[in-house]
Amino acid sequence: QKEVEQNSGPLSVPEGAIASLNCTYSDRGSQSFFWYRQYSGKSPELIMFIYSNGDKEDGRFTAQLNKASQYVSLLIRDSQPSDSATYLCAATTGGFKTIFGAGTRLFVKA
Amino acid sequence: DAGITQSPRHKVTETGTPVTLRCHQTENHRYMYWYRQDPGHGLRLIHYSYGVKDTDKGEVSDGYSVSRSKTEDFLLTLESATSSQTSVYFCAIRVTGDSDTQYFGPGTRLTVL
Helix, strand or coil, X not given: CCCEEECCCCEEXXXXXXXXXXXXXXXXXXXXXXXXXXXXXXXXXXXXXXXXXXXXXXXXXXXXXXXXXXXXXXXXXXXXXXXXXXXXXXXXXXXXXXXXXXXXXXXXXX | CCXXXXXXXXXXXXXXXXXEEEXXXXXXXXXXXXXXXXXXXXXXXXXXXXXXXEEEECCCCCCEEEEEEECCEEEEEECCCCHHHCEEEEEEEEECCXXXXXXXCCCEEEEEC
């Protein structure tokens, strides 16, 4: 069964630190990978997507993809209390579908 | 918000009653999805649609049916609700292109007593 695995956390970091979120996936055919942020009681919102090996930066966020290791990560620099949320990793798979991880809870302490 | 609305936003119902959830999009996207989200399980795909009248099952489709008679509407029906179907239900659309990103509606919180 195709899976996306994440550490459920919670991950706790002080304000201003770098938060590092990690994810592995099982389907070698996956082409695109996503990070969503979900606040409690809200719907997931897209932070970034990546489909090429290497790093992709957008403001304080950097996504990293290593297809050989089937590994995706998200770095959040200068973490803020407003970054406290659950972060979902996702990967496309065959048949127009996307597989989601169960999410990692992040707490940023002021 | 990708022009997605869900109705109702909250519903409490009793075991054995039929329930229909509606997802409406305004941007004519071909692909639409229904997920449920439960603690510890993340988002699990119930059904999806790849066009009008074209639907297929996801990983947790038992007890659910769907219909798509118009591009903009995707309906999820619980024929006879059970307590195990208490969950938060999200609709999503898929924007095709380089990333094939999915965007989510606001969700429906369903409680089956």
